[in-house]
Amino acid sequence: MNVIQLHHDLTRIWNNEPGWRGVFSSVSHTTLGKRFMITAAVFFGIGGVLAMLIRAQLATPASAFTGPEVYGQIFTMHGSIMMFLFAIPMLEGFAIYLLPKILGARDLAYPRLTALGWWCYLFGGTIMLLALLGGVAPDAGWFLYPPLSGKEFTPGVNSDVWLLGITFVEISALAAAIEITVTILKFRAANMSLTKMPILAWYLLATAGMMIFGFPPLILGSILLEVERAFGWPFFQPELGGSPLLWQHLFWLFGHPEVYIIFLPAAGALSTIIPVMARTPLIGYGAIVTAVMALAFLSFGLWVHHMFTTGIPHMALGFFSAASVLVAIPTAVQIFAWIGTMWAGRPKFTLPMYYIVGFFVVFVLGGLTGVMLAIVPFDQQVHDTAFVTAHLHYVLVGGFVFPMLAAAYYWMPHVTGRTRVMRVGIAAFWLIFIGFNLTFLQMHLTGLLGMPRRVYTYPVEAGWTLLNLTSSVGAFMQAFGFGLFALDIALQRRLGKPTRRDPWEAETLEWAMPTPPPQYNFASLPTVSSREPLSDNRRIGVDLAAGKGLLGRAIGGRRETLAVDIVTGAPEHVAILPGSSLTPLFTALVFGGFFMSMLLGIYWLAPVFIVGAAVMIWRWVATTGTTHDPGPVDAGNGYYLPTGFAIRGSVGYWGSVLAVAASGTLFASLVFGYFFLWVVAPNWPPPGAFGAYLLEPIIVTAGALLAVVAARLGLRNFDRSRSGAIAAAAGSALAIAGLLAGAIRHLPEPTFHAFAATGWALTGFAVFSCAVGALAQLFVHRRIASGHVIAQRPHELRTAAVWSDYGVGVAVVVAWLLGLSGAAL
Amino acid sequence: MTALIKMVSGLIAWAVSFSVLYALHGLGCALGWTEQAVPGLTQARVVLLVTWILLIAAHGVLLVWLLRSCATQMQRIGVAIGWIGLGATIVTGLPILAISSCV
Amino acid sequence: MRVADLWWWMLGGSAILSALVFILLLIALRRRGAADNRQPGRTRVWIGWLGLVMPVGVLMVLLAFALWVGQRNLPVGPAAQTVQVTAFNYGWEFCYEDGSCSQGVLRIPAGQPVDLDITATDVIHSLWIPRLAGKMDAIPGQVNRLRIEADAPGTFEAVCAEYCGVGHADHRFVVEAYAAGAPAGRTEAAE
Structure with a gap:
């Protein structure tokens, strides 16, 4: 029967390659999502062991367990691992595994990018771990404040490990964010409107959007600090016109949204699980969407509440205090919507519900202490004390770990196809819940009694002994609880009974597939008419498996999934996805070579790897597309759809738009840094006189105009597109020449003053952006010659125009900014 | 995409307003706008007050534009977000009324 | 002290609000009621009144109170004296208006507002005298002003609150408040 044949064919097309090769070449979101989550869980274990070392040291006063040098590494690595190597990758893995399944698609928008992200995460995390084992781990706190983290006070490699390792991991976070956004916007079930x-x-859309705008400031800060450490550009050195506060602004401009980036996916899991457990729809869908959007935006207006004691005028603190108070309101809306949903329904007290109740208790307390910390005079009292340690663990463990534990039990039958065997999970819950509160509840009091954070010891007469000892007892209790949880999951994986499809009677599409899921998710793709496709049609899983949905076909060995209109969800085109590939691994290795050469101080080697990265990315993009378009295909159910090659707004185009948005945020942060130093930092203006210069900015503007107009002409008339691409690349090159000439002729040495350092940084960023734009135009020129881009397949032209327009746009801003600055200095 | 951006336009406007007020405050204090412009009000506070009122007015205009279409759920969410943006700009600007400008 | 009042009010408010949430949660889990969510009125109560109106009301009052308290603690108006404070790895130096300096001990007159002009020479530190005032960071290249006032003569412990390296845990000093009229016996502190 041809349904069996369909499953065989789809399995052949979508499965990973057999054997070891498959380990390295897999691009499947199911495989990689699980890998992300398992790797993150391992890092959680390592971070947890470090936490136990902290609690062992603090259990008694004047403990001789570790000295301050080792303790500095332990608490720095505990924070860094939990934030960057556990929480963020865990939510990425959660989204990567689940997103296509709940949206009714077969994979994410850029499967190879998923793989690249995982390799970058693995390599960056490994660098951090090796440093820990070698005793040269970062030791200036997870926030890495300069000047303490600078070359003078941390001469060793410790800070470089953090700056390079974490930036490596951030690449994977940005890749995941772009991928998640485009997937949600384009890869959904037919007629699934927003x-x-x-x-x-x-x-997840809100989370990914926040990552696109939240991570670039930190990446910029890390680059600047690494350049300062490696080459002596004084961005953060006050005696040369820098300011340590610039780092704090950039760090927390990322750091506060980060908290909500971690919380929102977990809250999404709660909004999914609670209605299923309460056997009733979630109340206030529209209100929750509104609240989530409000959280996503407002959380960018809170960062200065980490800096209430840095001497910023009280009125400015007031702005941030007000925003910090406001952000509690959308959180309250969600809390009451969840309780209201349970009120309306008939809750089943299953194992996930234990953890959900644990979430409510822990997170509500953490949220209330959060409001207290938004209050300036109170924060100035408890800032940097154990009170804040207690608060942040209540928020992050309550707002992320408890919901994720609930999610783990809820989705385990999906991942493994098995149900839980024993009641170990309940014992684990009580150990974690009681242990957690025993660790952190009285830690509020420890802080109010004056115990600062990050001290490796404290005197007996301070009176904090009993409080610390009980915290340590609670911490070890938690550790046993998490160990028991891991055991429970392993048992379920090995010994659980096979479960039926949709064991929770849920309403979302991930349960309309066999469990464990096949690599292609759905044999044919669903069409939806409401938010609860499974209650509209209880047999939807069977129907889809029988090939009655869309794209129930296996033609030409291509990986196909449906792309829809962003707003309405009307079927738009058939997206053809790349299969297994080693390119992501090799690209990540080249990136790794760059980071290692920077870390080991072999600076002459770093540019070789930059060229290597450009070559890898060129080859990566060159393997997409086609020279022979099959034309509109029969997608089933009466839909004849074009393929993604013949679409103006392809997924590649949208990904480029988002990447440019992220890059633009980094650029905006750099411009902010320039003005911040100018206005706020001491020792400005720099010694000497600087005049304005106009010639080079005019050259740059001319190059930019050439690039923009040439790209437009190519887009308007395909016959001119080849020469247009060459002219656009030439325009970008002219802009690069103008930028370099301006900097070389008019800017002092970058080590001279922060003005010169930021000027060179701006120039370097603009040159890089123009070079990317020029390469994009040269690439599209080659693609026209090779027949990949024709008048009917123009989308690469549009994509290249996005990159080159952006590059020369940055160049014009930088050229005039620097050209005119001299007059005001 | 336009519909999605329109939906969150109230909050985008808040983000712009917030940035403008914060930047203007930093600039004013750095340039020393602490002379009395009007009796009881420093120059910095006058500039901030005027800007704040203009920004609130802009939120009002945006809200009127959003209120013209309420047919789809996304448009209704957009109206709610328009109100949130207006409220957020008012609340986050409240310190202008009561707090010393540059201490 | 006003910050202490603020704390007790916030603690009380938080206790009431968390009790409200937990009781509602408990009832929601226990009542196993009929699925009555289809009534639109329910959503209005949960999201409109409990989720929106109640927090807005509570938080606006709190914000106004907090801004007022913060404003009162600002160093505006005259101070009895200004002390130059310099933090470094790992010590504290205090220089007074008469040109004398001391290390490890800060002497101030009791019952009078004193301004500390705080800076650092190497890395970021944070000055915290828990019983007298909130923190103020000591940042290289900038001077931050903090106003403190000891109600009565006595000795107050002070610590560094911002992580400043291996000596952070022992980066402490002592404040000695003397009776304002008494002769200020300024001996160099042994450090």
């Missing part, structure tokens, strides 16, 4: 999406998709 407001018919499962609520989790809204949460």
